[in-house]
Amino acid sequence: MKLYEQVAAELSLRIEQGYYRGNDRLPSIRALSREHGVSIATVQEAYRLLEDQGLVQPKPKSGYYVRPRPLTPQMPEISRPAQRPLEVSHWEHVLDLLCASEAPGILALGRGMPDISATTLKPLLRALSEGKRRDGLRGFSYDSLRGSPELRQQVARLTIDSGCQLHPDDIVITTGCQEALSTSMRAVTRPGDVVAVDSPSFYGSMQAIKAFGLKAMEIPTDPVQGISLEALELALEQWPIRAIQVTPTCNNPLGYTMPEIRRRQLVTLAQRFDVAIIEDDIYGDLSFAFPRPNTIKSFDSDGRVLLCSSFSKTLAPGLRVGWVAPGRYGDQVLHMKYVGTAACATLPQLAVAEFIAQGSYERHLRRMRAQYLQGRDHMIAAVERYFPAGTRISYPQGGFLLWVELPGDIDTLQLNDRLQSSAIRIGPGVLFSASGKYRNCMRLNYSAKPTEAIEHALQTIGELCIRMLREIDRVA
Amino acid sequence: MKLYEQVAAELSLRIEQGYYRGNDRLPSIRALSREHGVSIATVQEAYRLLEDQGLVQPKPKSGYYVRPRPLTPQMPEISRPAQRPLEVSHWEHVLDLLCASEAPGILALGRGMPDISATTLKPLLRALSEGKRRDGLRGFSYDSLRGSPELRQQVARLTIDSGCQLHPDDIVITTGCQEALSTSMRAVTRPGDVVAVDSPSFYGSMQAIKAFGLKAMEIPTDPVQGISLEALELALEQWPIRAIQVTPTCNNPLGYTMPEIRRRQLVTLAQRFDVAIIEDDIYGDLSFAFPRPNTIKSFDSDGRVLLCSSFSKTLAPGLRVGWVAPGRYGDQVLHMKYVGTAACATLPQLAVAEFIAQGSYERHLRRMRAQYLQGRDHMIAAVERYFPAGTRISYPQGGFLLWVELPGDIDTLQLNDRLQSSAIRIGPGVLFSASGKYRNCMRLNYSAKPTEAIEHALQTIGELCIRMLREIDRVA
Numbered sequence: 001m002k003l004y005e006q007v008a009a010e011l012s013l014r015i016e017q018g019y020y021r022g023n024d025r026l027p028s029i030r031a032l033s034r035e036h037g038v039s040i041a042t043v044q045e046a047y048r049l050l051e052d053q054g055l056v057q058p059k060p061k062s063g064y065y066v067r068p069r070p071l072t073p074q075m076p077e078i079s080r081p082a083q084r085p086l087e088v089s090h091w092e093h094v095l096d097l098l099c100a101s102e103a104p105g106i107l108a109l110g111r112g113m114p115d116i117s118a119t120t121l122k123p124l125l126r127a128l129s130e131g132k133r134r135d136g137l138r139g140f141s142y143d144s145l146r147g148s149p150e151l152r153q154q155v156a157r158l159t160i161d162s163g164c165q166l167h168p169d170d171i172v173i174t175t176g177c178q179e180a181l182s183t184s185m186r187a188v189t190r191p192g193d194v195v196a197v198d199s200p201s202f203y204g205s206m207q208a209i210k211a212f213g214l215k216a217m218e219i220p221t222d223p224v225q226g227i228s229l230e231a232l233e234l235a236l237e238q239w240p241i242r243a244i245q246v247t248p249t250c251n252n253p254l255g256y257t258m259p260e261i262r263r264r265q266l267v268t269l270a271q272r273f274d275v276a277i278i279e280d281d282i283y284g285d286l287s288f289a290f291p292r293p294n295t296i297k298s299f300d301s302d303g304r305v306l307l308c309s310s311f312s313k314t315l316a317p318g319l320r321v322g323w324v325a326p327g328r329y330g331d332q333v334l335h336m337k338y339v340g341t342a343a344c345a346t347l348p349q350l351a352v353a354e355f356i357a358q359g360s361y362e363r364h365l366r367r368m369r370a371q372y373l374q375g376r377d378h379m380i381a382a383v384e385r386y387f388p389a390g391t392r393i394s395y396p397q398g399g400f401l402l403w404v405e406l407p408g409d410i411d412t413l414q415l416n417d418r419l420q421s422s423a424i425r426i427g428p429g430v431l432f433s434a435s436g437k438y439r440n441c442m443r444l445n446y447s448a449k450p451t452e453a454i455e456h457a458l459q460t461i462g463e464l465c466i467r468m469l470r471e472i473d474r475v476a
Numbered sequence: 477m478k479l480y481e482q483v484a485a486e487l488s489l490r491i492e493q494g495y496y497r498g499n500d501r502l503p504s505i506r507a508l509s510r511e512h513g514v515s516i517a518t519v520q521e522a523y524r525l526l527e528d529q530g531l532v533q534p535k536p537k538s539g540y541y542v543r544p545r546p547l548t549p550q551m552p553e554i555s556r557p558a559q560r561p562l563e564v565s566h567w568e569h570v571l572d573l574l575c576a577s578e579a580p581g582i583l584a585l586g587r588g589m590p591d592i593s594a595t596t597l598k599p600l601l602r603a604l605s606e607g608k609r610r611d612g613l614r615g616f617s618y619d620s621l622r623g624s625p626e627l628r629q630q631v632a633r634l635t636i637d638s639g640c641q642l643h644p645d646d647i648v649i650t651t652g653c654q655e656a657l658s659t660s661m662r663a664v665t666r667p668g669d670v671v672a673v674d675s676p677s678f679y680g681s682m683q684a685i686k687a688f689g690l691k692a693m694e695i696p697t698d699p700v701q702g703i704s705l706e707a708l709e710l711a712l713e714q715w716p717i718r719a720i721q722v723t724p725t726c727n728n729p730l731g732y733t734m735p736e737i738r739r740r741q742l743v744t745l746a747q748r749f750d751v752a753i754i755e756d757d758i759y760g761d762l763s764f765a766f767p768r769p770n771t772i773k774s775f776d777s778d779g780r781v782l783l784c785s786s787f788s789k790t791l792a793p794g795l796r797v798g799w800v801a802p803g804r805y806g807d808q809v810l811h812m813k814y815v816g817t818a819a820c821a822t823l824p825q826l827a828v829a830e831f832i833a834q835g836s837y838e839r840h841l842r843r844m845r846a847q848y849l850q851g852r853d854h855m856i857a858a859v860e861r862y863f864p865a866g867t868r869i870s871y872p873q874g875g876f877l878l879w880v881e882l883p884g885d886i887d888t889l890q891l892n893d894r895l896q897s898s899a900i901r902i903g904p905g906v907l908f909s910a911s912g913k914y915r916n917c918m919r920l921n922y923s924a925k926p927t928e929a930i931e932h933a934l935q936t937i938g939e940l941c942i943r944m945l946r947e948i949d950r951v952a
Contacts, residue, residue: 091811098621098814116616128615128823129605139604140592140792145574175651175796178818191667191689204818211815213667316616318822320651335567338574339687342654342680345821346794347604 001291004045007036008053011046012290015055015066022068026056029063052366053290054373073384076254076392076405078228081199081218081437085239088210088434093413094203100425107457108445110416110427112252114400115371115447116316120364124315127351127358139347145338147173147323148346150353155323158356161291162284163298164307166325172333173323175344177282177310180324182208183340184306185243187332188276189214193242196235198227200403200432200441202252202280205245209434216434217241223394223403226251226258229265236273243276249293250283253403253432253443255396257287263296270304276329281309282322285365287398288373303328311352313399314365319348372400375446382455383444386462388469400447405429405440408469412442418464424457477767480521483512487522488766491531491542498544502532505539528842529766530849549860552730552868552881554704557675557694557913561715564686564910569889570679576901583933584921586892586903588728590876591847591923592792596840600791603827603834615823621814623649623799624822626829631799634832637767638760639774640783642801648809649799651820653758653786656800658684659816660782661719663808664752665690669718672711674703676879676908676917678728678756681721685910692910693717699870699879702727702734705741712749719752725769726759729879729908729919731872733763739772746780752805757785758798761841763874764849779804787828789875790841795824848876851922858931859920862938864945876923881905881916884945888918894940900933 001009011032014020027035032043047064050056056064097110146152152168159166174180181204189195191213197205199218209216217235220228227246235241244266248258258266270277279296287293297307306329310322321344326333355361376396383393383404390407406412412428419426429441448454477485487508490496503511508519523540526532532540573586622628628644635642650656657680665671667689673681675694685692693711696704703722711717720742724734734742746753755772763769773783782805786798797820802809831837852872859869859880866883882888888904895901905917924930 094814095621095810111618113618116613121616137592138794140597140794142587142589142793145571175817175821176819178814179816182816186687204815207811208815211662211812317618317819318614318616320817320819320821334571335683336687338570338654339680339684340655340658340816341651341796343652343793343796345651345796345824348821348823 003038004042004049005291007032007038007043007046008049009290011050012053012055020066022066024066025062026064026066049290049366052370053288054370073380074392075223076394076403076441078222079199079220079437081220081433082435085194085215085217086434088206088216089436090203090431091207091210093428093431094207097425097427097431106423106425107453108425109457110425110443111445112313112401113317113445113447114313115368115449118364118367118371120360120367121315123358123360124351124355127354128347139350141346143343143346143349145334145343147171147344148349148353151321151349154353154356158361159325162281163294164325170325171323172326172330172337173321173344173349174310174337175322175341176312176317176320177280177308177322178204179337179340180308180310180322181205181278181280183333183336184278184308184324184326184329185209185214185245186212186336187326187329188243188278188306194239196232196241196244198246198251200253200429200438201245202247203431205278205280206432206434218434221254222256223254224256225262226256227266229262229269233269236269236275241273241275243278244270245278245280246296247280247283248296249281250287250396250398252280252283252399253394253401253427255394255399255401255403257289257293257397260294263294264299266296267299267305271302275304277305279305279307281307282313283399284309285314286369286372286400288369289397297325300327306333314361314368315352315355319352320345321348321352369398371449372398372447375400375448375450376402378450379444379446379458382458383462386459388462388466400445402444402446404442404444406442406465409440409472410465410468411439413439415442415461415464415468419461422457422460424460426461479514480518480525481767483508483514483519483522484525485767487526488529488531496542498542500542501538502540502542525766525842528846529764530846549856550868551699552870552879552917554698555675555696555913557696557909558911561670561691561693562910564682564692565912566907567683567686569904569907570683573901573903573907582899582901583929584901585933586901586919587921588789588877589793589921589923590789591844591925594840594843594847596836596843597791599834599836600827600831603830604823615826617822619819619822619825621810621819623647623820624825624829627797627825630829630832634837635801638757639770640801646801646806647799648802648806648813649797649820649825650786650813651798651817652788652793652796653756653784653798654680655813655816656784656786656798657681657754657756659809659812660754660784660800660802660805661685661690661721662688662812663802663805664719664754664782670715672708672717672720674722674727676729676905676914677721678723679907681756682908682910694910697730698732699730700732701738702732703742705738705745709745712745712751717749717751719754720746721754721756722772723756723759724772725757726763726872726874728759728875729877729903731870731875731877731879733765733769733873736770739770740775742772743775743781747778751780753781755781755783757783758789759875760785761790762845762848762876764845765873773801776803782809790837790844791828791831795828796821797824797828845874847925848874848923851876851924851926852878854926855920855922855934858934859938862935864938864942876921878920878922880918880920882918882941885916885948886941886944887915889915891918891937891940891944895937898933898936900936902937
């Protein structure tokens with residue numbers, strides 16, 4: 001960690017612990033420089049970072065102040081999914097979500113799409129078109145089965161920030177995170193096996209469970225702490241579970257980041273029952289906390305964690321550049337990758353490798369984290385403003401996805417249908433369950449910079465919810 | 477078909493049927509113009525096309541002559557694989573083949589790599605780098621689950637040449653042909669099912685059979701006629717076969733093109749036993765015959781044929797742009813594609829669509845067909861020259877792969893090991909069987925323009941074969 005990052009981390013911790021509170025004036029640059037024995041420039045850099053993270057705000061001629069946190073509305077309750085392994089359904093609704101956002105003129109608030117319009121992505125466009133000229137024939141050739149060496153080297157370097165020590169050969173490049181997840185799942189299970197999942201859980205891995213003839217054991221999940229280890233332990237005792245699939249950092253859709261102690265406990269549990277852990281870290285680098293949390297993989301002593309990620313949320317999904325660090329399951333994952341797609345497109349890999357090597361990745365991340373943090377608070381405020389009383393909202397620790405739990409019996413599939421005439425689409429909660437739970441929930445995307453159109457859409461959704469609530473009351 | 481293509485096709489048929497033989501003088505341009513009632517320019521165009529296809533050659537001031545065919549050496553015999561469904565093995569040898577060709581300085585004669593250095597590919601490089609600027613953000617976005625509409629439209633148009641009438645929505649773009657094949661196989665089978673395959677058969681689909689917990693029923697295959705329909709019928713009666721996987725056009729590795737009448741019979745057979753046909757057409761557009769043969773799909777009246785292809789052999793494998801026309805299995809294929817990779821990289825798709833729309837694809841194909849035809853004859857001649865007496869060689873009808881059957885008990889895995897010191901790799905025959913057959917066979921690639929290095933490599937292989945044959949004799 002660099003000097004200014006250390007100073008920032010220390011200040012961030014004091015704010016976190018309540019030592020400094022909202023609107024408190026923070027120590028002057030000069031004072032901090034003396035206290036830490038670092039240069040004025042370093043402290044300035046540290047404050048700039050905290051400002052990017054949305055933790056502090058400058059007041060002209062007065063110094064830095066702690067940014068007041070919005071009053072957090074009530075969080076969703078801990079989930080209570082079914083107590084047995086289930087087959088996954090709802091493919092038709094997932095398909096509907098995927099296809100709906102393809103139509104022009106639709107405000108697709110349900111999909112996991114990052115903001116790809118930031119100017120900090122420009123060097124990537126450049127790397128793509130210059131790469132053509134420089135790497136010409138290289139880009140036309142089959143890439144190495146494991147993926148381009150340049151990219152694997154950069155990925156290995158990046159994972160140091162999440163506490164890992166990986167060699168480029170420990171990494172397999174994939175066609176997006178979806179291929180990382182599906183090859184991992186295929187590698188560690190056989191048809192008929194049970195996979196334990198956090199719940200609600202990403203529909204992409206749920207549908208993989210369905211496609212591979214597996215069953216999902218949905219584990220109660222806390223919107224702050226993550227998957228319940230107690231419930232997981234019970235399930236491991238009771239069912240023939242072969243793998244645990246979790247998204248512990250900036251969870252999709254709940255937004256929580258699982259505390260480190262619980263990550264360590266999860267590894268111990270997996271060791272005790274000798275099961276694999278498939279860790280989806282796709283939003284990990286978009287964590288609002290600095291430094292970013294360590295992955296579960298970083299606590300993995302015997303290679304049972306398959307760490308899956310991609311650049312689809314941090315950079316651009318259209319590149320389809322993902323990766324997996326499969327631990328002891330390397331051979332099986334490689335076989336599954338070969339069988340599934342043989343190799344990844346070469347040029348996007350080379351462009352991403354160059355983008356990272358230039359330092360453009362870190363710069364872009366800093367910017368997007370700040371934007372998404374603002375987006376989160378903005379959208380939470382709008383949901384509070386427009387949605388019916390009793391609505392519960394997640395408090396994401398990173399990424400750009402919000403989980404909203406509606407009061408009463410509002411069915412978000414129905415809500416989505418009725419929003420069609422307004423050209424708005426949400427992510428119905430039922431997609432995130434194997435068993436038809438979360439019918440009163442939805443996922444929303446706050447990646448775009450706040451606009452009137454989005455504000456208006458949230459108002460429309462909120463008003464429709466209130467209307468539906470009244471209709472339900474009338475019937476009852 | 478254009479006018480000049482009709483004239484060319486007619487001449488080509490007469491040559492094929494022996495009406496004109498090697499070194500025969502063909503009708504003058506003026507005579508043909510009168511006969512067909514077309515312009516002089518049209519006949520000139522037709523002759524140019526036949527010249528590209530290697531069927532005729534001009535003699536200055538004398539006119540066009542039929543190009544003499546090389547004396548064909550003996551073909552391999554019809555294959556005799558095991559008479560029961562088998563599990564597929566030999567992944568480690570496939571992996572070895574894939575990884576060996578990644579090493580620099582290796583002459584990888586075993587791999588299915590096209591020549592990507594042709595100048596007719598330049599517009600594709602241009603489309604890729606200009607696409608960056610024009611489609612900027614489009615290339616960063618998730619592509620449609622089915623694939624870019626522009627590309628699907630072009631693919632639908634191309635398939636007219638193989639007798640199909642497909643709508644762009646009948647097509648799903650995939651990450652290379654491998655994803656087309658594997659999603660197709662997953663869509664029509666369940667673990668434990670049996671898949672009938674031509675034999676020898678492409679290792680990529682064989683490994684998919686392995687990965688999905690299926691068994692391969694290898695069917696005897698004739699090096700001229702293709703899969704034995706008689707043996708296939710017996711197998712269909714005897715075993716619970718769910719799908720037939722074949723490469724009927726420019727077969728990999730045998731090079732044959734199955735006659736049209738047998739294609740129709742294959743469809744009838746599949747209907748009678750109600751099984752799906754997975755048709756791998758990846759080399760189809762590189763057929764030396766003009767017009768290219770109709771696909772099995774073109775005779776499919778009830779949607780049971782899944783037609784798989786890609787631009788990996790015709791353009792460049794590093795693009796990873798393939799496609800499948802899944803017929804009645806569209807929903808299942810789409811689900812498998814979503815689960816496997818979610819979407820394909822966007823930019824390569826847009827670039828390929830533009831390349832085809834410009835007419836560059838046809839131009840490039842014409843050139844590559846001519847080059848590969850020469851490459852075939854050149855390599856056959858070299859193998860005849862250097863390899864031991866009794867060597868049998870396939871006579872490819874398109875593509876760029878040669879199948880060589882060695883006499884005696886030469887083990888090509890061993891041969892490959894011993895070639896390592898000469899930095900030469902071949903494709904050992906055992907990769908193309910589930911059951912360890914074809915140990916005395918190898919696949920060679922003639923896509924590159926003939927060079928001294930390749931000639932020398934073939935000499936080295938041939939001499940080593942002769943030495944190994946003597947060693948075997950001494951032991952016996």
